[in-house]
Amino acid sequence: MAELIIEQEVLAVMEQDAINAFPNECCGFFFGKEEGESRLVLEVLPVENTKEGDQRRRFKIEPESYMRAERHALSRGLDLLGIYHSHPLHPAIPSEHDRSQAMPWFSYIILSVEENAIVDLTSWQLNNSREFEKETIKQL
Amino acid sequence: MARIIIPTPLRKFTSNQAKFETEGKTVSEAILALTTSYGNLKQHLVDDEGKLRSFVRVYLGDEDINVLQKEATPIEKDSIISIIPAIAGGIA
Numbered sequence: 063m064a065e066l067i068i069e070q071e072v073l074a075v076m077e078q079d080a081i082n083a084f085p086n087e088c089c090g091f092f093f094g095k096e097e098g099e100s101r102l103v104l105e106v107l108p109v110e111n112t113k114e115g116d117q118r119r120r121f122k123i124e125p126e127s128y129m130r131a132e133r134h135a136l137s138r139g140l141d142l143l144g145i146y147h148s149h150p151l152h153p154a155i156p157s158e159h160d161r162s163q164a165m166p167w168f169s170y171i172i173l174s175v176e177e178n179a180i181v182d183l184t185s186w187q188l189n190n191s192r193e194f195e196k197e198t199i200k201q202l
Numbered sequence: 203m204a205r206i207i208i209p210t211p212l213r214k215f216t217s218n219q220a221k222f223e224t225e226g227k228t229v230s231e232a233i234l235a236l237t238t239s240y241g242n243l244k245q246h247l248v249d250d251e252g253k254l255r256s257f258v259r260v261y262l263g264d265e266d267i268n269v270l271q272k273e274a275t276p277i278e279k280d281s282i283i284s285i286i287p288a289i290a291g292g293i294a
Contacts, residue, residue: 087292113290120292125259125266128286132209142210145289152293160291163257165211166246170291 064197066169066185068103073183073201079108080148080175086117089147091131092171093140101143101169107131120159121147144169144185151175154182156194164188169197204281206236211287215243229260230273232283247285259286 072092079088090108094101109131113122123145135142145168149155154174156164164170166188174182185197203223208216216222222239226232233254237244247258253273254260260267261284267275277283 089289113292119294121290123289125261125286125288128209128289129261129284132207135210145291147291149293157291157293159294163288163290165209165257165287167211167214 064169064187064195065100065200066103066171066197067100067200067202069202072103072106075106075108076146076171076173077180077183080150080173080180081178083111083117083148083150084175084177085150087111087113087119087121087148087150088173089121089123089145091134092143092146092169093131093135093138094143096141096143103143104140105138106146107134118150144171146171146173148173148175154184156186160186161188161192161194164192164194166192170194171199203279204232204277204283206232207282207284209285209287212243212246212285215246216240227276228273229262229267229275229277229283232277233260233273257288257290259288260284261286 089111092103092106094104109127111117111121112124113120154172170186172184185199186194189195203225206222208220222236224232224235226235
């Protein structure tokens with residue numbers, strides 16, 4: 063099982079983004095280094111959820127934001143490791159919609175959030191059968 | 203030759219190469235050349251009919267090919283084509 067090691071400051075940004083966006087879903091990118099089965103998450107970039115309609119149940123990131131994230135990774139000498147988003151008032155388990163839209167290799171962090179509180183935090187990666195496998199998370 | 207920029211999550215299918223050069227004359231020919239060179243990439247970019255998958259966007263320079271001539275969009279020798287995953291998801 064792959065392992066995600068997240069710096070405390072990075073995690074705090076994701077958690078605050080999830081709380082600020084509540085009851086809507088937040089989203090963003092994270093960056094770091096991959097070493098074997100471990101991924102060290104060093105930086106985070108919150109981006110706007112541009113989903114039209116019900117943002118309490120869906121998120122969308124614009125292609126321009128994606129290109130900016132790739133350029134950021136290049137300029138910082140880091141890997142674009144994945145995407146985080148929140149599930150307000152729902153478990154931190156990927157939905158079928160999450161799975162169908164997911165890219166291989168990326169880690170997908172999900173934060174389950176209630177008003178003013180993070181309830182759970184998980185991370186997932188697609189396997190070769192396009193099914194999500196859970197990653198372990200360690201905090202630095 | 204035109205250049206295709208490969209997004210990070212697909213580089214494991216291109217031997218970690220971030221760029222691919224092609225002599226294709228259209229976006230469609232360029233993508234075909236890429237998936238011919240890297241067979242394992244194909245299932246992540248196109249469906250069984252060779253059409254781009256719904257969660258894959260392709261930009262020519264700064265323009266989405268969907269506002270140009272889609273996959274038939276002509277490309278030049280100095281064109282830069284970016285493959286961009288459409289990032290979306292959520293509870294339901």
